Amino acid sequence: MSAKVFQTKEVQDLLKAAANLEGNSGNARFQQITHRLLSDLFKAIDDLDITPDEVWAGVNYLNKLGQDGEAALLAAGVGLEKYLDIRMDAADKAVGLEGGTPRTI
Structure with a gap:
């Protein structure tokens, strides 16, 4: 520790x-x-x-995603994109907007 x-x-x-x-x-x-x-x-x-090795492994992973132009796939894969949709749905509902086409497939 x-x-x-x-x-x-x-x-x-x-x-x-x-x-x-x-x-x-x-x-x-x-x-x-x-x-x-x-x-x-x-x-x-x-x-x-x-650990420092774990931090640098994460940094290297993000570098690789950026080089491959796939960083947006990470956002979807870890649920970030869905979370943003949930927030926008809640904001819509708070002002009385309900129904319509869902934001995500």
Whole structure:
């Protein structure tokens, strides 16, 4: 078991710098999203004790998908695309739009 470091000042400062949270330029929404996604990733590495070899295997997998132009297949395969459809369906229902053609096949 490795040490848990997510809550340390060093890691929190790293996350702020990586997302440019304290910068005077850049898109604030993009910074917010980047900070959240990196925070969740770093926390998962801590919580699940993900090894450096496992991290680099994931990076290499994503590189290969990008080179092959197949990154969108990953989004569908892990349920991301369906999740977005569920969110849009719920938003439609909240404003009274129901029925019609389903978003996914």
